[in-house]
Each structure stands twice: as structure tokens, then as C-alpha cells.
Amino acid sequence: MSSRPLDTSPAISDEARYTTCYMCACRCGIKVHLRNGELRFIEGNRDHPTNKGVLCAKGAAGIMHHHSPARLTKPLLRVGERGSGAFREIEWDEALSIATEWLDRIRNDDPRKLAFFTGRDQSQAMTGWWATQFGTPNYAAHGGFCSVNMAAGGIYTIGGSFWEFGEPDWEHARYFLMFGVAEDHDSNPIKGGLATLKANGAKFVSVNPVRTGYSAIADEWLGVTPGTDGLFVMALIHELLRAGKVDLDYLVRYTNASWLVVDNPGAADNGLFVRDGDGTPLCWDREAGATAKASSVDARPALTGRYDLGDGRHAVPAFQLLAERYLDPQYAPDAVAERTGIPAETIRRIAAEVADAAFSEAVELDVPWTDWAGRKHDKMVGRPVTMLAMRGISAHANGFHTCRALHILQTLLGSIDVPGGFRYRPPFPRPAPPGPKPAGKPDQVVPGKPMGGPPLGFTTGPEDLLVEADGTPRRIDKAFSWEAPVSAHGLMHLVITNAWKGDPYPIDTLFMYMANMAWNSAMNTSETIRMLTDKDPETGEYKIPRIIYSDAFWSETVPYADLVFPDTTYLERWDCISLLDRPISGAEGPADAIRQPIVKPSRDVRPFQDVLLDLGARLGLPGLVKDDGSPRYPGGYPDYLVNHERKPGVGSLAGWRGNGDEHGRGAPNPGQLDAYVANKCFWQDELPADQLYYKHANRGYLDYAKRMGFIDDAAPIVIQLYSEPLQKFRLAAEGHGVVQPPEQHRERVRTYFDPLPIWYPPFEDDANDEARYPLHAVTQRPMHMYHSWGSQNAWLRQILGSNRLYVPATLAAENGLADDDWVYLTSRNGRIRCQIRVMQGVNGRTVWTWNAIGKRAGAWNLDDDAPEATKGFLLNHLIDELLPERGSGYRYANADPVTGQAAWYDLRVSIEKAPVQEEGAEPQFPSLARAGHPVPEEMAYVGGGKVRS
Amino acid sequence: MHPAPSIIVFTALSGAGYGLLFLLGLGSAGGVLPESPAFGGVAVGLALVMVSAGLVSSTFHLGHPERAWRALSQWRSSWLSREGVAALLTYIPAVALGLLWVLGARGGWTILAGLGTAAGAVVTVFCTSMIYGSLKPVAEWHQPWVPPVYLGFALMTGALWLMLVLALFGQPIGGLGLLATIAILLAWGLKFGSWRHPVAEGRPTPETATGLGAFGTVRMLEPPHTQSNYLLNEMAFRVGRKHAERLRKIAVMVGLGASLILALGAVASGGAGATVAAAGAVVAGMTGVLIERWLFFAEARHTVALYYGEPAAA
Amino acid sequence: MTSLPASTPPKQLGLVIDLDTCVGCQACVVACKEWNTGGYPAPLSDQDPYGADARGAWLNRVHGFEAGEGADGMTVHFPKSCLHCADAACVTVCPTGASYKRDEDGIVLVEEDKCIGCGLCAWACPYGARELDGVSKVMKKCTLCIDRIYNENLPEDERQPACVNTCPAHARHFGDLADPESQVSKLVAERGGFDLMPEMGYRPTNKYLPPRPRSGGTGCGGTVPALEDADPAGGFLGWVDRMLSR
Ligand SMILES: Nc1nc2c(c(=O)[nH]1)N[C@H]1C(S)=C(S)[C@@H](COP(=O)(O)OP(=O)(O)OC[C@H]3O[C@@H](n4cnc5c(=O)[nH]c(N)nc54)[C@H](O)[C@@H]3O)O[C@H]1N2
Ligand SMILES: Nc1nc2c(c(=O)[nH]1)N[C@H]1C(S)=C(S)[C@@H](COP(=O)(O)OP(=O)(O)OC[C@H]3O[C@@H](n4cnc5c(=O)[nH]c(N)nc54)[C@H](O)[C@@H]3O)O[C@H]1N2
Ligand code: SF4
Ligand code: SF4
Ligand code: SF4
Ligand code: SF4
Ligand code: SF4
Ligand SMILES: [Mo]
Numbered sequence A: 001m002s003s004r005p006l007d008t009s010p011a012i013s014d015e016a017r018y019t020t021c022y023m024c025a026c027r028c029g030i031k032v033h034l035r036n037g038e039l040r041f042i043e044g045n046r047d048h049p050t051n052k053g054v055l056c057a058k059g060a061a062g063i064m065h066h067h068s069p070a071r072l073t074k075p076l077l078r079v080g081e082r083g084s085g086a087f088r089e090i091e092w093d094e095a096l097s098i099a100t101e102w103l104d105r106i107r108n109d110d111p112r113k114l115a116f117f118t119g120r121d122q123s124q125a126m127t128g129w130w131a132t133q134f135g136t137p138n139y140a141a142h143g144g145f146c147s148v149n150m151a152a153g154g155i156y157t158i159g160g161s162f163w164e165f166g167e168p169d170w171e172h173a174r175y176f177l178m179f180g181v182a183e184d185h186d187s188n189p190i191k192g193g194l195a196t197l198k199a200n201g202a203k204f205v206s207v208n209p210v211r212t213g214y215s216a217i218a219d220e221w222l223g224v225t226p227g228t229d230g231l232f233v234m235a236l237i238h239e240l241l242r243a244g245k246v247d248l249d250y251l252v253r254y255t256n257a258s259w260l261v262v263d264n265p266g267a268a269d270n271g272l273f274v275r276d277g278d279g280t281p282l283c284w285d286r287e288a289g290a291t292a293k294a295s296s297v298d299a300r301p302a303l304t305g306r307y308d309l310g311d312g313r314h315a316v317p318a319f320q321l322l323a324e325r326y327l328d329p330q331y332a333p334d335a336v337a338e339r340t341g342i343p344a345e346t347i348r349r350i351a352a353e354v355a356d357a358a359f360s361e362a363v364e365l366d367v368p369w370t371d372w373a374g375r376k377h378d379k380m381v382g383r384p385v386t387m388l389a390m391r392g393i394s395a396h397a398n399g400f401h402t403c404r405a406l407h408i409l410q411t412l413l414g415s416i417d418v419p420g421g422f423r424y425r426p427p428f429p430r431p432a433p434p435g436p437k438p439a440g441k442p443d444q445v446v447p448g449k450p451m452g453g454p455p456l457g458f459t460t461g462p463e464d465l466l467v468e469a470d471g472t473p474r475r476i477d478k479a480f481s482w483e484a485p486v487s488a489h490g491l492m493h494l495v496i497t498n499a500w501k502g503d504p505y506p507i508d509t510l511f512m513y514m515a516n517m518a519w520n521s522a523m524n525t526s527e528t529i530r531m532l533t534d535k536d537p538e539t540g541e542y543k544i545p546r547i548i549y550s551d552a553f554w555s556e557t558v559p560y561a562d563l564v565f566p567d568t569t570y571l572e573r574w575d576c577i578s579l580l581d582r583p584i585s586g587a588e589g590p591a592d593a594i595r596q597p598i599v600k601p602s603r604d605v606r607p608f609q610d611v612l613l614d615l616g617a618r619l620g621l622p623g624l625v626k627d628d629g630s631p632r633y634p635g636g637y638p639d640y641l642v643n644h645e646r647k648p649g650v651g652s653l654a655g656w657r658g659n660g661d662e663h664g665r666g667a668p669n670p671g672q673l674d675a676y677v678a679n680k681c682f683w684q685d686e687l688p689a690d691q692l693y694y695k696h697a698n699r700g701y702l703d704y705a706k707r708m709g710f711i712d713d714a715a716p717i718v719i720q721l722y723s724e725p726l727q728k729f730r731l732a733a734e735g736h737g738v739v740q741p742p743e744q745h746r747e748r749v750r751t752y753f754d755p756l757p758i759w760y761p762p763f764e765d766d767a768n769d770e771a772r773y774p775l776h777a778v779t780q781r782p783m784h785m786y787h788s789w790g791s792q793n794a795w796l797r798q799i800l801g802s803n804r805l806y807v808p809a810t811l812a813a814e815n816g817l818a819d820d821d822w823v824y825l826t827s828r829n830g831r832i833r834c835q836i837r838v839m840q841g842v843n844g845r846t847v848w849t850w851n852a853i854g855k856r857a858g859a860w861n862l863d864d865d866a867p868e869a870t871k872g873f874l875l876n877h878l879i880d881e882l883l884p885e886r887g888s889g890y891r892y893a894n895a896d897p898v899t900g901q902a903a904w905y906d907l908r909v910s911i912e913k914a915p916v917q918e919e920g921a922e923p924q925f926p927s928l929a930r931a932g933h934p935v936p937e938e939m940a941y942v943g944g945g946k947v948r949s
Numbered sequence B: 001m002h003p004a005p006s007i008i009v010f011t012a013l014s015g016a017g018y019g020l021l022f023l024l025g026l027g028s029a030g031g032v033l034p035e036s037p038a039f040g041g042v043a044v045g046l047a048l049v050m051v052s053a054g055l056v057s058s059t060f061h062l063g064h065p066e067r068a069w070r071a072l073s074q075w076r077s078s079w080l081s082r083e084g085v086a087a088l089l090t091y092i093p094a095v096a097l098g099l100l101w102v103l104g105a106r107g108g109w110t111i112l113a114g115l116g117t118a119a120g121a122v123v124t125v126f127c128t129s130m131i132y133g134s135l136k137p138v139a140e141w142h143q144p145w146v147p148p149v150y151l152g153f154a155l156m157t158g159a160l161w162l163m164l165v166l167a168l169f170g171q172p173i174g175g176l177g178l179l180a181t182i183a184i185l186l187a188w189g190l191k192f193g194s195w196r197h198p199v200a201e202g203r204p205t206p207e208t209a210t211g212l213g214a215f216g217t218v219r220m221l222e223p224p225h226t227q228s229n230y231l232l233n234e235m236a237f238r239v240g241r242k243h244a245e246r247l248r249k250i251a252v253m254v255g256l257g258a259s260l261i262l263a264l265g266a267v268a269s270g271g272a273g274a275t276v277a278a279a280g281a282v283v284a285g286m287t288g289v290l291i292e293r294w295l296f297f298a299e300a301r302h303t304v305a306l307y308y309g310e311p312a313a314a
Numbered sequence C: 001m002t003s004l005p006a007s008t009p010p011k012q013l014g015l016v017i018d019l020d021t022c023v024g025c026q027a028c029v030v031a032c033k034e035w036n037t038g039g040y041p042a043p044l045s046d047q048d049p050y051g052a053d054a055r056g057a058w059l060n061r062v063h064g065f066e067a068g069e070g071a072d073g074m075t076v077h078f079p080k081s082c083l084h085c086a087d088a089a090c091v092t093v094c095p096t097g098a099s100y101k102r103d104e105d106g107i108v109l110v111e112e113d114k115c116i117g118c119g120l121c122a123w124a125c126p127y128g129a130r131e132l133d134g135v136s137k138v139m140k141k142c143t144l145c146i147d148r149i150y151n152e153n154l155p156e157d158e159r160q161p162a163c164v165n166t167c168p169a170h171a172r173h174f175g176d177l178a179d180p181e182s183q184v185s186k187l188v189a190e191r192g193g194f195d196l197m198p199e200m201g202y203r204p205t206n207k208y209l210p211p212r213p214r215s216g217g218t219g220c221g222g223t224v225p226a227l228e229d230a231d232p233a234g235g236f237l238g239w240v241d242r243m244l245s246r
Helices: A062-066 A092-109 A124-134 A148-155 A187-200 A229-242 A248-254 A318-327 A333-340 A344-360 A399-412 A492-501 A525-533 A608-619 A636-643 A672-678 A699-708 A724-733 A743-752 A763-767 A787-792 A809-814 B005-030 B037-059 B065-072 B079-103 B108-133 B146-168 B174-196 B206-210 B230-235 B241-268 B271-298 B303-308 C027-037 C120-124 C162-166 C183-191 C235-244
Strands: A015-020 A029-035 A038-044 A076-078 A087-089 A114-118 A166-168 A175-179 A203-207 A220-222 A260-263 A282-285 A290-293 A314-317 A363-365 A380-382 A385-389 A422-424 A509-513 A546-551 A563-566 A575-577 A591-595 A645-647 A682-684 A775-780 A805-808 A822-827 A830-839 A846-850 A908-913 B218-222 C013-018 C060-067 C074-081 C099-101 C108-110 C130-132 C139-141 C172-176 C207-209
Touching (some): A038 A062, A038 C027, A038 C162, A092 A114, A092 A509, A092 A563, A092 A608, A114 A124, A114 A492, A166 A187, A166 A385, A175 A344, A187 A203, A203 A344, A229 A318, A229 A333, A229 A344, A248 A399, A248 C235, A260 A282, A260 A318, A282 A314, A314 A318, A318 C235, A333 A344, A344 A385, A492 A509, A492 A525, A575 A636, A591 A672, A608 A636, A636 A672, A724 A743, A805 A809, A809 A830, B005 B037, B005 B108, B005 B146, B005 B271, B037 B146, B065 B079, B108 B146, B146 B174, B174 B241, B174 B271, B206 B218, B206 B303, B230 B303, B230 C120, C013 C183, C027 C060, C162 C172, C172 C183
Parallel strands (some): A175 A203, A175 A385, A203 A220, A509 A546, A546 A563
Antiparallel strands (some): A015 A029, A076 A087, A166 A422, A260 A314, A282 A290, A363 A380, A575 A591, A775 A908, A805 A846, A822 A830, A822 A908, B218 C060, C013 C172, C060 C074, C130 C139
């Protein structure tokens, strides 16, 4: 019998409002249901281009994020020692006055003494601009410790990248190679994409030392040895070249394969492109038997050979150099099999499968299109092999070159921005690399004045570096110096170390935003904590004199700040996901989005962007005040979003400009935010079918992109197989040009600035005795936790309250280890204790754990005996931010030598069973005193009361 | 399964109570028990106290004891409901029996009440056993030995208690001593049978629980949550094999060995000696049963544990 | 009455879970908690939410398993909620009639006002699909989102369980398994959907789709030919020249 009292149509809520999720940086559209003003239910926005209605675990747990008892409630001024957690609550006005006083002094003295570093935020377009107005070059966002070598590797090669600037063509791909991805920023789109591949019967190969998550559902899992993907990729290139499985037409049309490279050993132009008087690169026209503009439509360029330039010099097409390099037997499958841990037979088979999918299963879309030169094509032909790579590549010191090798592999197959291949997400592609250059040269940094350009950018040669005449770095993080010439995102992971050392110079104020730098985003956490609290024995002053920090929660970093700006949560503020920053565009067209306040803060907190605008106005920063000195954006961030223009007609948001009918460019529209809200908080421009592919060479798209302000010039974007900027740095190291590296860096620059990708062992391999530290140790992101901030979430922490070290079964057997054992894990930098779980699906020389689950006692307002603190652990304690001394006594950053990307996954360790009774995670730190909010012993969340039948 | 004290006490105590009621019912119907109202009152009263205490104890296990009355409604399908109904119904003849006994009534009504009480006791204990015996997910329970074991231990502990009451009233133990001896041997014999029963056969494994057996041996990699939960607290209790074996030995030594010797001692001795020995036999017998019951839960493995990292039956 | 429906329900609504695409993201787990804690039954409470032993009631949980050895084995993420069994002993053991299976669609529910929290139904469930709530002290289980799937306040295409709606990998499917023409039934037929612990005899409605065999040895369309040298005589560069001269 079942006629029971049950209302199957209860009201869902009183009201549903749209905004953008920020439980992670994927930025899905959400529909928030409210009941009696309380959060009842958060679901995906079905119309949103990013998530199309789905939501991940974090997104659904947003309710508990919003109700976290770790939320900060009031501005804080430190009263005890740093790290003690002793603060005095102050009013906003006092907080802002203090900050103004501190910063005003620096600005008029030496603006470089402010280091402004922001972490997980989504407002880099604004924070970077603020730093420029302040006048300091010492600004960076989290990209430097995250994936800058992936971003730079892509941008310098294809003018776009994996990461957030490109995506696989899930719909048409027949073969998908995924390298080192556990979650990525495209959290939901990737999952949907994998489902599409599966539904279409395409093959999915995951190259990853660990078989979990995405790798678990791959048709084939290749348990590569960490840090060796470059070799594997180069072996695939070797095989494809050997068999002639490359798309020559594509190479001729869309890449610099035919560009002539000067072959003039020892000379200042050696390895540079042959250019004509206008600077246009030349190719060799086989028909004419002479050079021709490489961009010429009529030339029939050679890809091979060596040609006499008639001026005493010779030149070879770039492709010739490329082919010579990778056909070399050192890249044959047999030569790399042992090192990569992937059998030669498998490498050969994968190469054959890739070739088969690309060339036997080519997709043809009946969509006519016109290329940049006006040539009409009646079809869009695609090579349905697509790839994706992330931190498994980028968190290694050889990641930049590996990433370039990957893009070269894609390009050889002809699968960049074609059906079934990799697709750009507008505003990409951009020229490889695009402007602008980083500002911060002596003449650009003037006390009391804005800087002559943005602090971050793309260097194309030694003259773009931010170095003093003697070659020492001009930035506190040594970005754009000889240590990391192409560090396009800065080196966030070095700011604390360098500021503490006063190397290259001491700073006054470290201003951080949304980065848990005293814990999980620090390398060498214990040492970092010491540096933050270390004092100059003579003056008794902290070595880093002032620290201002904005966080929304009682994180591990808050107690180390002198002044704390408490932020709102993502459901309480306006925010902007701008095309000027890291947009949410898909390949179908550019898109941006906003957040609108859904609920009012119950605490005395303010959106950080408002605070920054207020602070800027108080400081009188030029862009932030009107001529009469009054604040330029008195309405705070929403005012700025609508009215700030970066270039005429280009602002934070691209949609509904002008009178509300202009998109991309147009005058500020006072009704813009309303238009966004009415459109469920996002804007997307759908490209017509003939612009969906070949964007880098598509007349229609290039014109559109120029009109929208994505690119300055509608010229085609030529894929840079051979990278001339790298060669320029190398030539400097070889003694050419005015800006040359100091002697100690010469060899390093010469080695790592190869214009064609190379592979070298991760530096930790050299720094360590293989016998002593035989194992690799890496981390992965759990799909349901975002870095450190998920653990305050009452729901999510039940799923993963503490992490284990996963140990390969074979290794466990050798070492007599079993599930639940406690072990010591030792690196050259330290020792931790953690608990293991034995696993089959992991590379036999690798151990791994979930990232950022280990917490410091007292942080996040969790009980001191929370499992996050008693059992959870971080690998960060084992990772040194510097490499051991080299011959010269200098210690380089533990980073990629090209981009400065932090090499988290180069870590080498040894494992040993802990004696019985030695249990619990080590190291432990004194408790952080908790946030002081009452914490319920029991919770039964309903969200605004029940609607009962 | 989690050996919840409330349930262990409930089954052991109410088992003994119903065993005692059974013997009192049959004994009075057969006219083999002392007619003294005092004896009858004390004996029946004691039995009713035990079953009532057991029932009350079992409600401690409930989330909503105030709604316990609802548990009587589903006697058509639920053994727990049937048990409740049987237990309540048994009060009628049992209370009648006690009253009649105390009032000194003899004959028809008493015989009827006695037989009714005995039948009610058997049915109730059987229902209790079937609550467990009907649960397929617990192979140790879902086997034919469980009802006889429950009935056997009820009879055994009932007999020991009756012996004690008789001794207290200075009555000869005689035939009951023999019955108690047989009951002890029978109950433990049945228990040995149930311990020997092959529970591993056809039992689900991690492979069948997940359906992934075709791909090889199945092992848990990640539990769905890192702390405990209701299911684990209730159903994934694990007792070490060595520990269980030791407890089995103790249960047998105390519940079978000691109680048997003491029961025989009670038969052999008279007077105060008999009382002391009978009391000892009760303590030993009940202790044995409590340990046996603890093991009955602790050793029972629910299929849900297969999802939480328990390997297939050893 | 806690007896099971006398005749086979005309509809058997349930879930089909694709183990081949589930990436173990836990989205369904949290969406389920979120929807149901604010839904018609008592909230799904949590004990010690910020302490050492945080635990609460959840109706759907995702386990992780490994099957087989070494590189040839596989990792499988394994979501599990109530399977809405045809022979649901959790219903028949219930002494109060709180547990019941609906005649019209086979959904197994708990009428919380009647539940005494005896826990017997949880014992009777081989799959661990029932959890007693720590605050309301009544038995909790997957409702198949009965307050969504028939909810007229929702647009038609949203009348799906919360977990199905949210699954980013589209590994969860909802429908009528009694109808051989339904999308879920077809999936089961095509992909060899199976029952968990068939030997228990509970005849679950929910089905699981097995992981597809891992194709370590073959390409997407079967085995592809090995790569031959493009031009054994002239070498690769010779081949390039030839190709460009066409
Ligand atoms: N071992 C190891 N270490 C790693 C990595 C790894 O893979 N392995 N990954 C690295 C990478 S790629 C990254 S990106 C970093 C990430 O590391 P972080 O950038 O430090 O990221 P979170 O830990 O999330 O810290 C962000 C801080 O922002 C705060 N926050 C959250 N929401 C808000 C808000 O709305 N407003 C404000 N003002 N603050 C807020 C949080 O409370 C937290 O303190 O970690 C790096 N560290
Ligand atoms: N849920 C969730 N999502 C997130 C984040 C989060 O914290 N939680 N963080 C966001 C951030 S800041 C970032 S940067 C992205 C990062 O997203 P991912 O790139 O997915 O980051 P990781 O989790 O570091 O995954 C790296 C993967 O590479 C593998 N790996 C390690 N070394 C190697 C190697 O040498 N070769 C290969 N082939 N693989 C290797 C690891 O096993 C792991 O699977 O995720 C973003 N999205
Ligand atoms: S992936 Fe999840 S957490 Fe990230 S934005 Fe989307 S729903 Fe939110
Ligand atoms: S939401 Fe989908 S993919 Fe994620 S765990 Fe649940 S079933 Fe698996
Ligand atoms: S899965 Fe368990 S709770 Fe659900 S119907 Fe089957 S037996 Fe009952
Ligand atoms: S716990 Fe509630 S639903 Fe379960 S058997 Fe007991 S009364 Fe029935
Ligand atoms: S159908 Fe509803 S109640 Fe059941 S698991 Fe899915 S979300 Fe939870
Ligand atoms: Mo990152």
C-alpha cells in the first residue's frame, strides 16, 4: 500500500538568483535558491557555457562554505608576536588609515618596497593595474607557482595554451592523450568532455604516474615516471617523423616550419630567422630558387635543405632543424623506454594509433571558410587527435620544454584549432608571444608615479629583462631576470624567501591577497614560517617589516599578518571574470561573467576589491582619483567594473557596452550590470560556424578578434615550432648583444634556451643521490577539495578529513609495508611522518598523496584534534624552494630555468617504516589559537525552514 | 556487527525469562512444581521481571522509544513485530499463571495458563531468533542453527534459574537437575553446531558486492569518508580472530564447564550448599550466554563491510 | 503495511550508474546531501562537524576500489545509494510499517513519523544504503528524489534526481527499468548492466554498467598497423621533398 502522506510537488524555494560559483577557479554558473533569505540549494545554471547545468561537489557544498565558522569578522591589527594569533579588532577606517600611512611612505620613497602578491583571485586585471598605478613592479599572481611554464610554453609556441586558453574538441576527437591532469581548472568541462569521448567511442589514453580519477576511466593508462614526459613525447615525434605521418600542408601554411634559420655558427645572428628589410621572415621558394617572404601566398617554400643566402651566410628551414633533432636515435622509443617507464613497444603502438586516428579518421566538416590570405576552403578538415596537459608537466623543472614538445607534436599532426584537435578559447590565439613587455626598468619606476606599463608581460629577448646593468634582478622575486627570463607570471613562491634575505634588496611591506603562503602554497613550509617571524637581531624588527593580508577565513597565513582585511565570501560580493584576465570563454566564443551579492554579509567584512579601490583613492593613485582628488570609483567595485576603461571602449566586461547593444568594445554602459544579471550573470558571444576553427588563420575570426580588441592586428598567428626568442637569450649567453648574463648564469642560459625543445632530468635528480632518495613524490588535487580552503567545509571534510601516502604494492612488499602503517618520508630537505595505503595503480618508483589536506592545528577554526591536523600531512615540508649550491655557491630557485615555474613534483624521497608506537603526522606546529567563533557540536541544516506538506 | 550491550542484555535476559516461564508453565501444567503460592509468585514474578527488563532494555536501542507501540503493527511480515506481539501476548497467560498460582488455584485454568505461557515463551524466543535468523546479509545469523540455539540457551538458562528458585525455597532439585544438565549440553551442542556451520560458502565477496570480479581481486582503495559513520559503527565491527577464539573458550569453560559442574553440584548437595551451587550455576550459565551473545554479534559479519575494505570471508 | 507490493509495480524507477565514466568526483554525494537536508524529510544532520570525528547522514556515497594487479588492473569509482530492490527485505523487516515500497513506481521510502529508529532495516540491507540520522533519530535513505521527479514546480527536464542532474561526467541515469524501451533499460541491455550481489536475491532495481575492457593492446578501431619508415631509401627528409614536389 503506498498512498501515504507525501507531497511530491513541494515548493523548491522562495527565490532563485543566478551568480558564478567560486568554490574553485572553474567559475561555473550557479542558480542559488533562497528560502526565507537563507541558502536552500545551489544548482548548476543550465544555460551557462561552462558547466551547462552540472555542479561539482565543491560547488554543491557552497552552502557550508558560506556558513563556515572560520570566516573572519572584523579587520584585525596584530598585538602579539607574529604567528601568535593575538589581534585587536579594529574599525575599517582605522585599518585603511594604517595601510595608507604605511604605503604612502613607501610610494614616495621607493615604490618597489611594496611587494603585492595575489593568489587564487580572479581580479588580476584589476590588482595588476592597481600595482601599476602604485608604481611597483613587484606584483605577481599565483601563476608562477602554478602552471606558468604550461601557459608560457603554449603562448610562445601556438599563441594560446592548455590551461584556460584552450580546450580539446571533445565532440570530434577520436583520440585523446591526457598528460598529468588530475582535475585542472576546467573541472566540470573536462568531466563532460570525457563523457562525450566515451559516448563517441573515442580512445582516451592517460599518461600519469597515478591511476585515479580521470586516469581511472582511461582506455589505457601509461604510468610514466615523473618528469620524463618530454622524452615520451619526443619519441612519439620521432616515430611520426620516421613514418612521414606529419601534416606537411598544415606545417607550410600555419607554422614557421619553412622560415629560414641563419646557419652561421659563432656569429651574432646564428639561429635567428632570416628576415628582409621590413623584418618579415623569409623562406626558400623552391620554384624561384630564391628567398621569399614566408607569408607570401605564391611561394612554394622548402622545408628541407641548406641554402646560400648570397651574402656569405647560409640558412636552413626551421623544419630541417626540427627533423634532424628528433630523428636522432636518442629519441627512438628504445632509447627512452627505460627512463620513462613506458615500454618501447607501447610507445611505437601509441604513435601508430595517433597517426591512424589523425590521418585515417580525418574529420571533414562541410563548412566553407576563408583564410587570412583570402583563400577560400570548402571544408574544415580536422585531425581528430587532441591532447591536454597540466601540472604533471608544469610542476617539473623541465616543464616548459616538455610543454613545447607537446604543442609541436600537435602541430606536426595538424591538429591545432582544427575539428577534433586542440581549440583556442577567445581572446586566444594571440601572437606567439603577444605584447606587452613587463614594466619595471629603472626609468619606469619613479617614486610617486605610476609605472610605465604593466608589471607582467612577455619577454622576447635580453633587452626586455628587468635587470640592473650588472645583471642582478630588479624584481624582488627575480622574475624576468637571468634566473627566469620568461617568467611571465612572476615567482610568487620566492617572494618570502627573497624578502627575508633582502635579496636582491629589502622590502618594507608584503601585501598578500587570497594566498595561503604560510602553508600549502609555500615550499619548505617550516622554513617559511620561520622567515615570516624572523627578526633582525640588531633592530629587533621583523626581517619582513610589515605584512598586510586579505583573507576571508582563519587560514594558516592570517596569524602572520600585521594587518588583516577580512573579505566577503563569493556569495556576498560583486566580482568579475574578465576577458582581460582569465576568462571563461569556450572555443565557441568569448564569454565573461560576474558575481552578484546573493546574501548580505552578517559580519563587518568588505569585498577586497572595494578595499583596494578605497586604499588607492586614499593614496591618491592617479587612476584611482579624479582630477579633484576625489575617488574615481566612489561606488566601489561595481562602479569600477562598469566605468573603468583599459583602452577606449574596452573595460572589465565585454557584454552590453554602449547603449547595451555593443559587445567587445563600446562606451561604458551604466546599465551593464543589470544586463548581466538579467542574462544570468554571464555574457557569451557565439562565433559563426565558419569562425569556429583555424582561428589563427581565419580571416573572419581574425577581423572579429581585432574588432573586439583581442589582438592589435588581424595578421595570421603563426605557430612557432622554432622559438626565436629563446635563441636570442642563448645568443646573449654566448656573448652577443648589449645585455648579457653575468658569467655565473651563462652556461645555464646557454643550455636551457634551446630554440627547439630539449629534455633534461629534473634538477632534483642531479641534486640527489639516486640511491639515497630513490622515489618520486607527487601530489594530486582531490576533485572535491579546493586547496586548503575545502577543509573548513562541514560536508567536504567528512569525505576527506585526512590524507594517506599511496605506496605502490611492489614497493610496499619490498619494504615490508602494509596498509595503515606509519612511515617516515625523507627528502634532502626534511622528514615527515605519515600513514600509508598500498596501491596497485601507481608507477613503481612513485609515492603520492592528496594535495593540501594536511592542516595546521587551530587553523580554519577546526578542533586541535581534527584529523586534518593529527593525521593529515603536506609534502611541502619536504620541498626546498632553492636548489643546492652549484659550483659558484649560488642557489637557484627550485624551478624551471626558463619560466621560474616552481618544480613541486621534482621531489625525491626515501621511505622507511616508523617504529611501532610512532604514530600521527609529523611535523606538528603550535596550534593557531582558532578563530574564536562558536562551533556547533551538531548541525542539522535545513536552509530557511522546511516547506512541509 | 556491533555488540550493543542493550541488545546483548535484552536477548540473554529475556531468553532466560522465557526459558523460566516455559518451564514454569509446563511444570505447573504437569503438576511437578511446588504448589506454594510464594514459590509460584516468586518464580513467575522473577521470569516476568527478566522478560520485562529485557524488553525495556531493547527500547534503549531505539531512536524513538516513545513510538515503540508502533512496532506491533507489522506482525504479518516482520519478525521484530511478531516478537513484540508474542511478547506482549505471552504476558496474558503468564500473568494469569502467576496470579492463579499465588491464589492457589489448581486445575483447568492453571493448566491452560501454563500451557499458554509455555507456548508463548517458545514462540517469543523463536521470533527473537528469527529477527537475526532472517537477515540474509549476515551469514553467521542466516543459518538453520540460530533458532535452536536461541531456544536451547533459553531453556538452559531458564532451567538454571528455576533450579536456583527451587533451592532457595529449599525444594529438591532432582529431576530438574537432570533437565538442566541436559539443557546445558543441548544448548552448547547446538552452539557447537552453529559454530561449525559453514558460513563462508556462497557468501558474498568484494567481487560480487561490486560486480568487478571479472577484472581480478577487488580491494578498497578509498573509503567514501575518512571518519566513522552509522554503518561502520553498527555493522563493521570487527573482533580479532585470536580474541574471538579466546572468548569462545572462556564462554565454553564458564557457560558449559562451570555451569554443568555447579548444576551437578547443586543436585548432589542439599540445603544451603545447593543454593550456593545453583546460584553459581546461574551466574556461570548467564555469563556464558552473555559472552556467547557478545560473540554472536561481534563475530557476525555484515555484507556492508565488503564495501569498506573487508576482504572476502577467511 | 510493510509487505511488498502484491504485484510487480507498473513502473520501476531507479538509477543506472556507469562505472566506465564515473570519475569519483563526489558531486552526486554532496548534491544529494544538499537537496535532501533541505527537502521534505528531516534534515541530514552532522555530528562534530568541525571536530575530530565529523560524521553525518548521507544517502549516497562514493567508494574507490582497485581490481586486479599492477598496470593491468583498474581503479573503479563506485557510487552507491539505495537500489530500490524488488525484494526489499528492509521493508519486510520493518516492525512499524515506516519502511515501504510504493506500488506505483517501486520506490522504497521511509515514513519518518512512524519510524522508531530500531535500525533493523539497515541490518537487512546488504548494501549499506540506510543510515540512521544522529539528530532526528529516524532512518534515512535515498528517496530517489521523489520530491523532484514528480515536482510540478520544476521544469520537465529538471524532474530528475539531484545526483543525476549534477553528475558532471553523466555517469548517472534515471528512468523506468520496467519499460524495456526506456533509455535506461536500453543502456542496461547494450552495456551488460548488472546487479550487485545477485546471490542475496534482493533483485535491485538500480543497475551498474561495467567498465569497458581497457584497451591496452588496441587502438580505437582495433589494432592499427605498425608505422613503417616513410622512405627507407631517401630517409624522412627525402620523403618530405618528394611530398612537397607533388
Ligand atoms: N605540494 C604541493 N603544493 C602546492 C601544489 C601542489 O600541487 N602540491 N599546488 C600549487 C598550486 S598550483 C597552487 S595554485 C597553490 C595554491 O595555493 P594558494 O594560492 O595558497 O591557495 P589556497 O590554499 O586555496 O589559499 C587561498 C587563500 O585564499 C583564501 N580565500 C578563499 N576565499 C577567499 C575570498 O573570497 N577572499 C579572500 N580574500 N580570500 C579567500 C583562503 O582562505 C586561503 O587562505 O598551491 C601550490 N602548492
Ligand atoms: N578540485 C580541485 N580543482 C582544482 C584545484 C584544487 O585544489 N581542487 N586547483 C586548481 C589549480 S590552482 C590548478 S593549478 C589545477 C591543477 O590541476 P591538475 O593539473 O590536474 O593538478 P594536479 O592535481 O597537480 O595534477 C597533476 C597530475 O599530474 C600527475 N603527475 C605528476 N607528475 C607527473 C609527470 O611527471 N608526468 C605526468 N604525465 N603526470 C604527472 C599527478 O599524478 C596528477 O594526476 O587544478 C585547479 N582545479
Ligand atoms: S568546478 Fe565546481 S567549484 Fe569549480 S566553479 Fe564549477 S561548480 Fe564551482
Ligand atoms: S557525480 Fe557522477 S562522476 Fe561524480 S562521483 Fe557521482 S557518479 Fe561519479
Ligand atoms: S538497497 Fe537496501 S535499503 Fe534499498 S531497497 Fe534494497 S535492501 Fe532496501
Ligand atoms: S528503523 Fe524505522 S524504518 Fe527501519 S525498520 Fe526500524 S522502524 Fe522501520
Ligand atoms: S536519487 Fe536523490 S536521494 Fe537518491 S542518491 Fe540521488 S540525490 Fe540522493
Ligand atoms: Mo594552481
